[in-house]
Amino acid sequence: MMLIMFTMMLSLIISIIMMLMCTIISKTSSKDREKMSPFECGFDPKSSARTPFSIQFFLIAVLFLIFDIEIAIMLPIILTMKISLTKTWIFTIMMFIIILIMGLYHEWNNGVLEWAK
Structure with a gap:
């Protein structure tokens, strides 16, 4: 004890x-x-949360996110090449790439990719 x-x-x-x-x-x-002080991505935590920031930066970040996800989607497509028909596989890949190119052209046409105006 x-x-x-x-x-x-x-x-x-x-x-x-x-x-x-x-x-x-x-x-x-x-x-x-x-x-x-807490770290908040370079913004001063004492100031207002409604301060404006560059919308161009946000659009470029979204564009990067889209193409980052595209890579994650395209990697398994290479593995399915062995088990699918060649014509079906090529058609699927071509449609996927055409949709991505059309989206890139749309963003380019709207001026999203122009950083300085």
Whole structure:
């Protein structure tokens, strides 16, 4: 019984010492405003959330996302080449690429790809 009490007291004392040490150590870094402010992708967290940003940047990011997903869709198509008919496979690939090219042409025609105006 005495051994259990000694172990409990020792663990309590060690945990209290560690908490005190962490509190003392953290006092020095709490004065730095840059370290204490949350990171929000370069935006100042104290300003309004309704500040405008470049819509061109957003459109380029969406375009990148579309072509990134396109790569993820095209990788399994290569594996299906062995089990599908050649004419069906070529027709499917050609339709997929034509749809992507038409989308790229539409964005180019609307001026999305022109960064500076």
